[in-house]
Amino acid sequence: xxxxxxxxxALSVPEGENLVLNCSFTDSAIYxxxxxxxxxGKGLTSLLLIQSSQREQTSGRLNASLDKSSGxxxxxxAASQPGDSATYLCAVRSExxxxxxxxxxxxxx
Amino acid sequence: xxxxxxxPRHLIKEKRETATxxxxxxxxxxxxxxxxxxxxxxxxxxxxFYEKMQSDKGSIPDRFSAxxxxxxxxxxxxxxxxxxxxxxxxxxxxxxRGLYNSPLHFGNGTRLTVT
Numbered sequence: 001x002x003x004x005x006x007x008x009x010a011l012s013v014p015e016g017e018n019l020v021l022n023c024s025f026t027d028s029a030i031y032x033x034x035x036x037x038x039x040x041g042k043g044l045t046s047l048l049l050i051q052s053s054q055r056e057q058t059s060g061r062l063n064a065s066l067d068k069s070s071g072x073x074x075x076x077x078a079a080s081q082p083g084d085s086a087t088y089l090c091a092v093r094s095e096x097x098x099x100x101x102x103x104x105x106x107x108x109x
Numbered sequence: 110x111x112x113x114x115x116x117p118r119h120l121i122k123e124k125r126e127t128a129t130x131x132x133x134x135x136x137x138x139x140x141x142x143x144x145x146x147x148x149x150x151x152x153x154x155x156x157x158f159y160e161k162m163q164s165d166k167g168s169i170p171d172r173f174s175a176x177x178x179x180x181x182x183x184x185x186x187x188x189x190x191x192x193x194x195x196x197x198x199x200x201x202x203x204x205x206r207g208l209y210n211s212p213l214h215f216g217n218g219t220r221l222t223v224t
Contacts, residue, residue: 034212043217044152044199089151096165097142097201097213099151 002027004092006100013080014108021075021103023090028068035064035075036089038102044089048075080107111135113216115200121222122190130185130219134202140164141183142213143175144199152199158183190223197221 003026013019023033032051036044048057048064050073056065063076077084087102114133122128134141140159144152145168154167158177169175172190177183181202187194197220201213 032212036215041197041220044215046212046214049212093213096154096167098154101151 002030002092002094002096002098004090004098004100006088006090006103008103009101010104010106012106012108015080015082017080017107018076018078019080019105021077021088021090021105023073023075023100025071025073025092025098027094028071029094030068031093033064033066033073033093034091034097035062035073036091038087038089040087047088077105080105082107082109113200113202113214115198115216115219117219118217119220119222121224123224124190124192126190126223128187128190128221130187130198130200130221132183132185132200132202132216134181134183134200135214138202138204138214139181140203140205141177141181142201142203143169143183143185144201144215146197146199146218147193148196150196155185187221192223195221195223 005024007022034049035047050057050066061078066073087104089102090100116131142157143155146152155169157165161177173187175185197218199218201215203211203213
C-alpha cells in the first residue's frame, strides 16, 4: 500500500526566504507526482505535475524535483511571499492518487 | 478553460438525512474520482468511474453510492448521514482511465456539514 509522508508538517518563514518542502513515498512504482496548493477550506489547485520519467518541473518561482528510485520529491519555492501561505499537498499516482498530509506554510511579512 | 464544477458548494444536513453531491467533469474527460477530506486531514479516495462504470473503490462507506451518467457527470449519494460525514468532498476528472500519466483536475469541493 502506497504511503506518502510530508515533512515538515508546518513551516513558518519570513518573506523573501527560499524554502524546500519534502515528500516521500514508499512504493516507487508510480506514474507521476503532483504538488497541490490548498487554502483553508478551499479546493485543490494543481501546481506542478512530474511524470515518472522526468526529474523536475518548473513554474515561475516553483521547482519540483522527483527521485523515483529513492521515493522522494521536493518542492522548492524561491523568494517566498505572504501570498504563498497555504497548505501544500504532495500526491502520488499509482493506480490511485494518494495524498500526503501536507505542509502548512506561513510566510510572514 | 473549463474546470470541474461541483454543486452545491455548501450543504447542511441533519443526522440520518440524505445528501446528493454533483460533479461535472471537464469536457471530454471520461473518468471521475470522488475524494473526502475531513477537517485537518488529507483527501481520501472514495470511488472512481470510467465510461459510466465503476473503475475503482476506496474507503467509501456502504451508506454512500455513486454513479456516472451518459453525459459523464457524476453524483455521490449519501444516506443515513452521520456527524462524522462532515467534510469537504472533492470531485476530480481526467482523460482516459488507462492513461495514468494524465493529471487529475479537481473541483472546488462541496462542504457538507451534518448537524
